[in-house]
Amino acid sequence: xxxxxxxxxxxxxxxxxxxxxxxxxxxxxxxxxxxxxxxxxxxxxxxxxxxxxxxxxxxxxxxxxxxxxxxxxxxxxxxxxxxxxxxxxxxxxxxxxxxxxxxxxxxxxxxxxxxxxxxxxxxxxxxxxxxxxxxxxxxxxxxxxxxxxxxxxxxxxxxxxxxxxxxxxxxxxxxxxxxxxxxxxxxxxxxxxx
Amino acid sequence: xxxxxxxxxxxxxxxxxxxxxxxxxxxxxxxxxxxxxxxxxxxxxxxxxxxxxxxxxxxxxxxxxxxxxxxxxxxxxxxxxxxxxxxxxxxxxxxxxxxxxxxxxxxxxxxxxxxxxxxxxxxxxxxxxxxxxxxxxxxxxxxxxxxxxxxxxxxxxxxxxxxxxxxxxxxxxxxxxxxxxxx
Amino acid sequence: xxxxxxxxxxxxxxxxxxxxxxxxxxxxxxxxxxxxxxxxxxxxxxxxxxxxxxxxxxxxxxxxxxxxxxxxxxxxxxxxxxxxxxxxxxxxxxxxxxxxxxxxxxxxxxxxxxxxxxxxxxxxxxxxxxxxxxxxxxxxxxxxxxxxxxxxxxxxxxxxxxxxxxxxxxxxxxxxxxxxxx
Numbered sequence: 001x002x003x004x005x006x007x008x009x010x011x012x013x014x015x016x017x018x019x020x021x022x023x024x025x026x027x028x029x030x031x032x033x034x035x036x037x038x039x040x041x042x043x044x045x046x047x048x049x050x051x052x053x054x055x056x057x058x059x060x061x062x063x064x065x066x067x068x069x070x071x072x073x074x075x076x077x078x079x080x081x082x083x084x085x086x087x088x089x090x091x092x093x094x095x096x097x098x099x100x101x102x103x104x105x106x107x108x109x110x111x112x113x114x115x116x117x118x119x120x121x122x123x124x125x126x127x128x129x130x131x132x133x134x135x136x137x138x139x140x141x142x143x144x145x146x147x148x149x150x151x152x153x154x155x156x157x158x159x160x161x162x163x164x165x166x167x168x169x170x171x172x173x174x175x176x177x178x179x180x181x182x183x184x185x186x187x188x189x190x191x192x193x194x
Numbered sequence: 195x196x197x198x199x200x201x202x203x204x205x206x207x208x209x210x211x212x213x214x215x216x217x218x219x220x221x222x223x224x225x226x227x228x229x230x231x232x233x234x235x236x237x238x239x240x241x242x243x244x245x246x247x248x249x250x251x252x253x254x255x256x257x258x259x260x261x262x263x264x265x266x267x268x269x270x271x272x273x274x275x276x277x278x279x280x281x282x283x284x285x286x287x288x289x290x291x292x293x294x295x296x297x298x299x300x301x302x303x304x305x306x307x308x309x310x311x312x313x314x315x316x317x318x319x320x321x322x323x324x325x326x327x328x329x330x331x332x333x334x335x336x337x338x339x340x341x342x343x344x345x346x347x348x349x350x351x352x353x354x355x356x357x358x359x360x361x362x363x364x365x366x367x368x369x370x371x372x373x374x375x376x377x
Numbered sequence: 378x379x380x381x382x383x384x385x386x387x388x389x390x391x392x393x394x395x396x397x398x399x400x401x402x403x404x405x406x407x408x409x410x411x412x413x414x415x416x417x418x419x420x421x422x423x424x425x426x427x428x429x430x431x432x433x434x435x436x437x438x439x440x441x442x443x444x445x446x447x448x449x450x451x452x453x454x455x456x457x458x459x460x461x462x463x464x465x466x467x468x469x470x471x472x473x474x475x476x477x478x479x480x481x482x483x484x485x486x487x488x489x490x491x492x493x494x495x496x497x498x499x500x501x502x503x504x505x506x507x508x509x510x511x512x513x514x515x516x517x518x519x520x521x522x523x524x525x526x527x528x529x530x531x532x533x534x535x536x537x538x539x540x541x542x543x544x545x546x547x548x549x550x551x552x553x554x555x556x557x558x559x
Contacts, residue, residue, distance in 0.1 A: 174404035
């Protein structure tokens with residue numbers, strides 16, 4: 001095979017420039033995407049009592065934050081309990097057993113530098129742990145944390161995270177629930193219930 | 195001619211790929227299905243080192259609902275613990291002549307029903323190969339719920355995860371008793 | 378001429394690839410249960426079981442006795458109790474039920490009444506025998522008319538048959554409290 005020589009210098013430059021356009025475009029787009037990413041804010045929104053926040057696979061509207069001495073359901077140990085009560089709604093199209101996502105990520109409470117253990121979620125209607133949530137039915141729930149003895153009454157921060165849903169995921173193009181990302185933070189001072 | 199040779203080679207390799215990917219699926223399926231049946235005459239039989247015998251086969255029909263029957267089958271198993279560990283578990287089921295399969299009941303009320311039907315009033319529990327010994331038989335009780343019309347041609351199939359697709363089959367002819375409610 | 382032809386071929390190839398990618402059925406629509414609807418007599422015949430919807434009842438509250446204690450469950454929506462008659466065809470099996478509401482939402486059986494007597498999650502169906510059980514759902518009232526009860530054998534329901542039983546034309550009478558007896 002004989003390689004045909006190119007006709008003129010101008011033709012040579014034109015061919016090489018044509019080939020280089022792709023590389024230049026890729027570099028420019030990648031750089032622009034990085035700039036856009038850095039410009040977008042990453043701050044997690046602040047939630048006040050009464051505002052809805054996405055939690056796991058549902059929407060939670062916190063209504064009150066109290067410290068209680070008696071637990072909502074009996075026989076669960078003595079000591080103080082921190083109760084975040086509100087309305088939980090299933091915004092998906094089917095009944096959910098994993099309202100707070102799977103693997104479960106319950107709201108995280110932190111105060112005065114100490115982290116609290118994982119809470120239990122109760123359905124106020126039955127005074128029993130919440131097992132299932134039906135779509136279009138809003139239920140009053142209480143998220144209950146055990147308060148350690150050493151903690152004194154002060155401002156608390158509750159961090160909510162939500163699980164991302166993709167209609168076509170990257171692996172099988174099937175509908176699936178993917179990773180968690182933070183959706184809101186509630187900063188409030190709990191009231192003491194007599 | 196060269197093209198044909200390449201085509202033949204492609205087909206052969208394709209068939210080999212299919213066989214390789216099917217092999218693990220077929221192995222999984224053979225651990226679940228009972229294809230190779232060893233028929234036992236009478237009430238005694240042996241498979242892969244464990245000796246089974248059918249001690250009791252009783253059926254109870256309630257007079258108010260005569261179309262359904264409760265069948266109790268009591269099995270005794272004896273053998274070496276080594277054979278038992280190769281069996282891994284024990285699964286018993288009743289087969290009808292049309293190929294229907296009835297699995298034993300494990301509900302909360304089946305234990306009470308077993309104690310009512312059993313001649314000695316005891317419930318020996320489900321079929322386990324973990325407590326099998328060479329010295330004495332280990333008893334197990336199984337309760338089945340099936341139509342009364344199928345009581346005359348039943349086969350009991352016993353197999354373990356380690357023995358399937360082989361299974362042991364016993365003909366079962368339960369003695370039928372009709373009880374009136376309130377008894 | 379030759380570079381133009383090459384570009385055209387590349388564009389045509391890209392177009393065909395785009396059409397193929399956009400018309401590919403999604404994973405969920407390829408691997409899903411095969412819907413079987415009830416026949417004229419109201420019996421839906423799946424691969425492993427046949428089922429018939431005997432009746433629907435709706436109530437504001439459900440009460441039952443379990444282990445000696447009386448339990449009452451109330452709701453802000455409605456409880457729907459579906460009476461079913463099911464027979465297994467080949468092997469003993471258990472069945473799962475989902476209510477496909479009029480808006481298309483899928484309601485699973487209510488976990489709040491899981492200890493109620495003679496409900497679907499605790500019933501084994503045997504070949505040759507017709508057994509009746511109840512499936513209890515908690516849903517908004519407007520999901521009942523135009524909805525369907527979807528039954529599948531317990532276990533993996535992908536590519537197996539799912540029996541669809543439609544709700545009757547007349548909506549069920551609503552009661553205050555429905556007592557579930559064993």
